[in-house]
Amino acid sequence: MSWSLILACLWAIASAITAMLPMRRQYLPGVTLLVAAPLLLAFLGYQHGIWLVVLGLVAAASMFRNPLIYFGRRALGLPAPLPKDIQEPEQ
Numbered sequence: 001m002s003w004s005l006i007l008a009c010l011w012a013i014a015s016a017i018t019a020m021l022p023m024r025r026q027y028l029p030g031v032t033l034l035v036a037a038p039l040l041l042a043f044l045g046y047q048h049g050i051w052l053v054v055l056g057l058v059a060a061a062s063m064f065r066n067p068l069i070y071f072g073r074r075a076l077g078l079p080a081p082l083p084k085d086i087q088e089p090e091q
Contacts, residue, residue, distance in 0.1 A: 004044045008056060011040055015063045034064055 011033065018029045037060045045053040061068060073080035 002047050004040070004047045007040055008044055011036065012059065012063075019063070030064070030067065034067060037064075 014029070015033050018026055018033060021029070037056075041053050041056050041060070044056055070080050070082075
């Protein structure tokens with residue numbers, strides 16, 4: 001098995017573990033995994049071609065759909081409410 005596939009499997013396991021954390025503890029590992037995804041996909045594409053990149057892109061988008069929707073809405077200037085469990089408490 002190639003290094004890119006091993007790293008992709010480890011990335012998927014780390015993403016699943018991160019998803020099990022409470023929302024407040026997901027930020028640092030989640031952002032790290034989100035930043036690492038394009039680099040990993042480029043490495044995967046370099047070694048195995050476009051079809052594994054497409055498969056990896058679908059997997060990454062599935063795992064990070066909520067942050068991607070949030071940042072997409074922010075980029076388009078649309079309202080992007082935060083989830084209820086991380087909003088500031090009302091006084």
